[in-house]
Amino acid sequence: MPRRCLFWLTPLLLIPASPVVADPLPAPEEPPLLQVTGNITRTNQDDAAHFDRELLERLPRHELQTSTSVTDGVNHFEGFLMRDLLDWVGAEGETAAALALNDYLIEIPLADFHDYDVLVADTMDGETLTPRDKGPLWIVYPRDDHSELQDIRYDYRWVWQLHHLEIQ
């Protein structure tokens, strides 16, 4: 992991966040932003794990600075790591099918989330992402830190308006 990320991550890790992996998965109180289905061991509604904003904010917070293929300059993202979420739901499999509000469907190898600190961002440049832009959730790769990620074959995995993950 690049030094620059460590610099950003360190202060956030000091925040007393609950060890989410050991916790049972509570039921969401608000309408969910994201639901995870498929090959997972923890669920909170039928065979799915539903997360509202409050639940998602229990995950350790991370930051990332990177440029994107659709915006100008370097943007500042905040959110949680995809692998923390997957650990929380006990996801096991090869790929995650990410579905967006606009019916954009992309299969992402789970290995990506272990090889890179792939962020699920809910804010960009300090502003909460909304469905009218690229919210509520946007899969953001640390593009500037790894030259191999500056590739159109990774660019299509930047799923925004994410609302459903299917672990296969």
Next chain:
Amino acid sequence: MRLRRPAYVLPGLAILAFATFLSLALVRLFLVEQDMRDNVDENMLWVMTQAQVAGHHLDGEVNRRLLGDPEADPALRFDVLTSRLVLLDAGPQRRYLEEIGFADRLDRSLQHLEAIEPLLDTLEPRVPASGEAIHGHLEPLMAQLNRIANAVMVQEWEATGARLDTHRRNMLQAIASILGILASGLVLVALLVQALRQRRAAQRALARHRDELELEVQRRTRDLETERQRVVAAIDTAPDGFAAFDEQGRLVLANPQLGELLPLPASRLAKDQPLPGLMGAIREAARREETECDSLDQGERGALQCDLEFEGRGWRQLMLRSTQGGGQVLRVADITRYKAAAQALERSLQRERGVSDFYRSFAGMVSHQFRTPLAVIDSGLQRLLRRGERMSADERARRYLGLREAVDQMTRLVESSLTAARLDGGQVEANPESCDLVPLAEQACRLQQEANDHPHIQVSTTARPLLAWCDRALVEQVLANLLSNAIKYSPRGGTIRVTLGREEERLYCRVQDHGIGIAPDDLPRVFERFFRSRHAAGTPGVGLGLNISRHLARIQGGEVTAESEKGLGATFTLWLPATQGRHDHADPDR
């Protein structure tokens, strides 16, 4: 250098071309690679399509709501459409549309979108009028998006065509460069092959030259060996001894005759023996005093020629010469016969010269010395003839006695003259041997005592025997002369002292009288022939005795010396070489 320049100019140019073409190809390929990374534009058509799809979805959801479907969610679809247009309005997408001149259409679409949002709240199921207002904005929005999509498609196809052109151009240049690389590589390979071929040819030529050279060397070596064997054969069959030395003075070659001619151990004539050592050995073996050259050492650096006698082997002539190559050649010839003949010739010549000298000397002495006694005899006889009748018998007897004395003197003169002449003519030869001087002197004294009736001769000796290396007869003659002289000049009855002794390597016999002595002026001249001192006028003598004595002493390696004080007598000493110390190997019994 000028001839060699083309040899490296061509490879240098080929390498330069190779590097240039390689750089060009790399630059072109790098440009292509960079261009392939730049993929911003390629997403635009998809973004447009998705925006149109989102528009249709919104339209569909609005219609479902109008038909009374409770599941219909036009707000969500509106959000999605909004996100699409927001995306189009963001950085790269907005710039793209501005470049193709469609930014105003996007702005108009956004205006329609803004107008739709409040209308969504007024949407009532089964109230078509509420939907009409939304459609009134959605349709032109969709038319705008359609126009933009068309333009984007055209633009992307154009861009793709242009990019392909660029790629093709770059690839063609890269291919041309690679062809250049290939060509310059081929040139280099050709040059390498040519260089290898030239090197092989040069090696072959070198090998051929070497073979020829080896053959030539072999031929020359054979010739030299033949020549050398011829020389060796010539040297081996020559009567003389030969030895050759190299520039370091080491023996290279010696023929068998050398060993036969020189009484040296065979090891001295072995190969690599040094010349100085050989010359030293020759010097040791030669009879020193018989060697007819001043120094054998001088010959070691340059030319030398000398005759040497080796005991029991005769005479050898040594010739040492420097050769052109810096070495030296020694030649030893047997010259014994030649030497014997030369010596015999020399001796006979000496003898002939001696006879001649003898006659000349005798004649001179006779003509000078015989006149006076002859005149005395003649005048005495004339007086007797004229006045003999008148003389008394005593007077006549006295005169006859006088004449007889004159004749005696002449007789002595003749004998002395003959001896002197023989000495002058080299007719007298000493045959030295070892003999005891003491009995010799005693015998001589005894004879003189009897002959002259002079009993006062005292003989004393410091040692006995005193062996001298001398000729007994000649020594007797010298002693007789010295003793008779002493008696002659001594007063009647005066004592004569004879002393024998040794001084270092010499023996002496000293005869001392107490007569009138010799004046200091006369002393240096007493050994001159026919010298008579004024003070000896009354004593008979011819002035030859001392001269002959000294001659006789000298031819045996001795000497006669004189010393005197006037009025106190004279002392004459005969010196002779002692046997011991002169010839260690002489037999003392002889």
